[in-house]
Amino acid sequence: MQIPxxxxxxxxxxxxxxxIGKKTAFRLALNILKSDDDKVKSLVLxxxxxxxxLHLCKNCFNLSEDDECDICRSNKRxxxxxxxxxxxxxxxxxxxxxxxSGTYHVLGGVLNPLMGVTPESxxxxxxxxxxxxxxxxxxxxxLNPDTEGETTALYLAKRIKEMDIKVTxxxxxxxxxxxxxxxxxxxxxxxxxxxxxx
Amino acid sequence: MQIPxxxxxxxxxxxxxxxIGKKTAFRLALNILKSDDDKVKSLVLxxxxxxxxLHLCKNCFNLSEDDECDICRSNKRxxxxxxxxxxxxxxxxxxxxxxxSGTYHVLGGVLNPLMGVTPESxxxxxxxxxxxxxxxxxxxxxLNPDTEGETTALYLAKRIKEMDIKVTxxxxxxxxxxxxxxxxxxxxxxxxxxxxxx
Numbered sequence: 001m002q003i004p005x006x007x008x009x010x011x012x013x014x015x016x017x018x019x020i021g022k023k024t025a026f027r028l029a030l031n032i033l034k035s036d037d038d039k040v041k042s043l044v045l046x047x048x049x050x051x052x053x054l055h056l057c058k059n060c061f062n063l064s065e066d067d068e069c070d071i072c073r074s075n076k077r078x079x080x081x082x083x084x085x086x087x088x089x090x091x092x093x094x095x096x097x098x099x100x101s102g103t104y105h106v107l108g109g110v111l112n113p114l115m116g117v118t119p120e121s122x123x124x125x126x127x128x129x130x131x132x133x134x135x136x137x138x139x140x141x142x143l144n145p146d147t148e149g150e151t152t153a154l155y156l157a158k159r160i161k162e163m164d165i166k167v168t169x170x171x172x173x174x175x176x177x178x179x180x181x182x183x184x185x186x187x188x189x190x191x192x193x194x195x196x197x198x
Numbered sequence: 199m200q201i202p203x204x205x206x207x208x209x210x211x212x213x214x215x216x217x218i219g220k221k222t223a224f225r226l227a228l229n230i231l232k233s234d235d236d237k238v239k240s241l242v243l244x245x246x247x248x249x250x251x252l253h254l255c256k257n258c259f260n261l262s263e264d265d266e267c268d269i270c271r272s273n274k275r276x277x278x279x280x281x282x283x284x285x286x287x288x289x290x291x292x293x294x295x296x297x298x299s300g301t302y303h304v305l306g307g308v309l310n311p312l313m314g315v316t317p318e319s320x321x322x323x324x325x326x327x328x329x330x331x332x333x334x335x336x337x338x339x340x341l342n343p344d345t346e347g348e349t350t351a352l353y354l355a356k357r358i359k360e361m362d363i364k365v366t367x368x369x370x371x372x373x374x375x376x377x378x379x380x381x382x383x384x385x386x387x388x389x390x391x392x393x394x395x396x
Binding site: 003004005006007009010012013014016017018019020024026027028029030031032033037039040042043044046047048049050051053054063064065070087088089092 | 201202203204205207208210211212214215216217218222224225226227228229230231235237238240241242244245246247248249251252261262263268285286287290
C-alpha cells in the first residue's frame with residue numbers, strides 16, 4: 001500500500017521544520033487528522049498569521065504587528081541604551097529576565113565571511129544611523145559567546161568606539177546553578193579573567 | 199515586552215500538538231516566520247489537505263483519498279483474509295513489512311469500559327457485517343499486546359468463532375535483535391509458552 005499522497009505531503013512538509021524527523025512528522029500528521037476541523041483551522045490561521053501579520057520594526061528590527069515595535073514605542077524604556085542582539089529570540093530571552101529597560105537592535109545574524117555574511121548583509125548600517133541620529137549613552141553587545149559572535153562584537157565595538165559611545169558586553173562566567181568541577185576550561189578561564197571585586 | 203499576539207497565538211496552537219512543548223513551539227514558530235512565503239503556504243496547504251482530502255475507507259476505515267482505500271480496491275490483495283488493527287498507523291506499520299497481502303479492518307481504538315469505549319464506539323459492528331457478507335477464511339487480530347488490546351482480542355475472537363471463521367493473532371515473543379537476558383519476564387514467559395517446532 002502506498003501512503004495516501006495527501007498524508008505523505010503533510011509528513012514531508014512537517015519534517016522540513018527544525019528538529020522534526022519523519023517519525024515525529026508522521027505522528028503530528030495523524031494527530032492533526034484526528035483533531036476537530038476547528039482546531040486544525042485555528043492552527044492553520046495562526047501559522048498564516050505569522051507571515052501576514054508580523055513585520056520587523058523599522059527601528060530596531062524586532063518583531064512587531066505594527067511599523068514600530070512595543071519597545072520602541074514605549075515611554076518607559078530608556079532610549080539612550082541600545083542592546084545589540086543576533087536574533088529576535090534573543091530579545092525575548094532578555095525581556096524574560098526583566099533586568100533590562102533599554103531598547104534593542106536586532107542584527108539578523110552574525111558576521112560569517114565563509115558563509116557570505118558580511119557587514120552589509122546584517123543591520124549594521126541601520127545601527128550606525130541610529131547611533132548618529134540620537135544621543136546614545138551605551139551600546140550593550142549581547143551576542144552569543146561563539147567565534148562568529150565574538151568576531152561580530154569586536155567589529156562593532158571598534159566602529160562604535162570611534163563615535164565616542166560607551167560599548168559594553170554581557171558577562172561571561174559560570175552559569176547560575178553551574179558547577180566549577182564540570183564546567184569546561186574555556187568557561188572557567190573566562191570566569192577567572194573576568195573576576196570582579198565584592 | 200509582550201510577545202506579539204500573533205506569535206504567541208502560533209506558539210499556543212503549535213504546542214497543542216503531541217510532543218511539542220512551549221520551547222519547541224517557539225522555535226518552530228520563529229522558523230516558520232523566517233521561511234519564504236511559498237514554504238509556509240505549502241505547509242499550510244498540506245495541513246488543510248489532511249482534513250479536506252482524506253477520508254476513512256467505507257469498507258475497512260483505513261485512510262483514503264477516495265470512498266474506498268487502495269487496499270480494498272486492489273485486485274492483488276487476498277479479500278478472504280482480514281487483519282484487524284487498532285489504528286491507521288498500525289496498517290502502515292504492517293504494510294511496511296511487505297509480509298501481508300490480505301485486507302484490513304481498522305477498529306479506531308480498543309475496548310476500555312473505564313474510559314467509556316464500548317463495542318459500539320468501535321467499528322466492530324461494521325466488521326461483523328463484512329464477515330457476514332463475504333466469504334472470509336481467516337481473521338488476524340493484530341492488536342497491541344497490552345490489557346486493552348488483549349481484552350478486545352478475546353472479545354472479538356469469541357464473536358468471530360461463533361461464525362465458524364478461523365481467528366489467529368500475531369505472534370508474541372522476543373523481538374528480533376532482542377536479548378533473552380534483558381527481556382522482561384512477561385515477554386520471556388510468553389515466548390516459552392508460544393514455542394514452535396522447528
